[in-house]
Amino acid sequence: MEYSIKNERTVFDDHYKMVKAEVIYDTFDGNKINTERLAFERGDSVAILIYEKETKSILATNQFRYPTCKHTEGWLLEIPAGSLEENEKPDDCIQREVMEELGYKLTSINLIYTFYTSPGASTERIFLYYSEISIKDKIEKGGGNSQENEDIQLVKIPVSEIPSKIMEVKDAKTILALQWYVLKNCS
Incomplete structure (x- = not known):
């Protein structure tokens, strides 16, 4: 199964950061999902x-x-x-x-x-x-x-x-x- 990330951009940048991206990923039945997702980038x-x-x-x-x-x-x-x-x-x-x-x-x-x-x-x-x-x-x-x-x-x-x-x-x-x-x- 594969995925790709496009148009990733920072939408909030303070002490922590929030990024938003277009995500395309394979589904378990062989199709693809194309959607937008947010990620809270806190660091490890x-x-x-x-x-x-x-x-x-x-x-x-x-x-x-x-x-x-x-x-x-x-x-x-x-x-x-x-x-x-x-x-x-x-x-x-x-x-x-x-x-x-x-x-x-x-x-x-x-x-x-x-x-x-x-x-x-x-x-x-x-x-x-x-x-x-x-x-x-x-x-x-x-x-x-x-x-x-x-x-x-x-x-x-x-x-x-x-x-x-x-x-x-x-x-x-x-x-x-x-x-x-x-x-x-x-x-």
């Missing part, structure tokens, strides 16, 4: 599930998320994450984000998988990592990047609470990571 992101050995806890963040106010949430519990900067490698980005948000230096990281956040609307992929750290790896304050107006609280979730915490979490990447952790440790 990274996220990481961090296990702190001494406390037997997963490290999470609590921070304000403006879009969730539409549903009266405001603050969300999430795993550390962030957006890749131009020409930045995902491995370098996750190191930077964890230092900014939590103040920990990661000694090793393992890529679990890469996935799309909302493939019907967004080009964003998330590179999801896992790391085990020690209390002694906390070498900076964390709390977010003040130049980005971040205010991030470190939350330690004991692994014994993960099954019940999954039902409370509202962030998809965090739910996915916690479920992966539970499955990994059940076998």
